[in-house]
Amino acid sequence: MTSAQTEKASSRLRRAGRARAASTARRAAAYTVLGLLCFLCLFFFYILLINATRTHFEIQRGFSLLPGRSLLTNLKSVLANANIPVLSGIRNSLLVSALSALLSVYFSALTAYGIHAYDFKFKKLAFTFILLIMMMPTQVSALGFVRLITKIGMADTLAPLFLPSIAAPVVFYFMLQYMEGNLPMEIVEAARIDGSGEFSTFNRIVLPILKPALAVQAIFTFVNTWNNYFTPALVLSSSGKKTLPILIAQLRSADFLKFDMGQVYMMVAIAILPVIAVYLCLSKFIVRGVALGGVKG
Numbered sequence: 001m002t003s004a005q006t007e008k009a010s011s012r013l014r015r016a017g018r019a020r021a022a023s024t025a026r027r028a029a030a031y032t033v034l035g036l037l038c039f040l041c042l043f044f045f046y047i048l049l050i051n052a053t054r055t056h057f058e059i060q061r062g063f064s065l066l067p068g069r070s071l072l073t074n075l076k077s078v079l080a081n082a083n084i085p086v087l088s089g090i091r092n093s094l095l096v097s098a099l100s101a102l103l104s105v106y107f108s109a110l111t112a113y114g115i116h117a118y119d120f121k122f123k124k125l126a127f128t129f130i131l132l133i134m135m136m137p138t139q140v141s142a143l144g145f146v147r148l149i150t151k152i153g154m155a156d157t158l159a160p161l162f163l164p165s166i167a168a169p170v171v172f173y174f175m176l177q178y179m180e181g182n183l184p185m186e187i188v189e190a191a192r193i194d195g196s197g198e199f200s201t202f203n204r205i206v207l208p209i210l211k212p213a214l215a216v217q218a219i220f221t222f223v224n225t226w227n228n229y230f231t232p233a234l235v236l237s238s239s240g241k242k243t244l245p246i247l248i249a250q251l252r253s254a255d256f257l258k259f260d261m262g263q264v265y266m267m268v269a270i271a272i273l274p275v276i277a278v279y280l281c282l283s284k285f286i287v288r289g290v291a292l293g294g295v296k297g
Helices: 003-051 056-061 071-080 086-117 123-134 138-151 159-166 169-182 185-193 198-209 211-226 230-235 244-252 261-293
Strands: none
Touching: 003 261, 056 261, 071 086, 071 261, 086 123, 086 159, 086 169, 086 198, 086 211, 086 244, 086 261, 123 169, 138 159, 138 230, 159 211, 159 230, 169 211, 185 198, 198 211, 211 261, 230 244, 244 261
């Protein structure tokens, strides 16, 4: 090997070494940033759980990394509060959130399947109309929504909180994007040739293929409905029908003599447990569903 070839080989090795060093530095920086973000996210949950075990006066004294001894006391105080029916609030929130998630993902998938699998007149117009509705904020239609449910006798009931989730434009759009990349129409056509009905094909063949997307949107819908305060506050007035966000707001708005931060933190801790449970049950579908359901370039 000549000196020139040796020099070129050494230069390539140096460049490769610098590239590896730069790649290692970038990965280290990315892991550092992700670790910091993960710490910040989990740190506030940790503080929430710690404060749920402390008394009101201990919380007022300042920050603590160690748990207190008032976990059961705070829990008993919250459950014994006659003005804050926690158990009925949990039941109402679970009912509304679960039904909203189920209705939203099923009917949105059904609508997306109709747009994706069939060619009909005004198909593009229907798709555009749904997208226009997706851009409309909930607050814009709130007054008309309240007047409507009042006229038809559904005020102060739980039904108006989950029935509108049948029409969920955002979920529809996600499902449609997922179908365009992951639903082969050959399977649907083969089912039709074998004599399968349209609803039977959708329920027995299409839905299992959409399982990752269904799980992702079910999580998002459940969490959004569980944390929703605006709509239930407009619709509900009876104490036994109120959801957890309304009860937490009532507990925080108590007068100064009855205000107890320990109970507030305990209520918030109780409120996030079902969300965490749902996430743990469906989390394995999140990454796969979001990746496959993303907009294709």
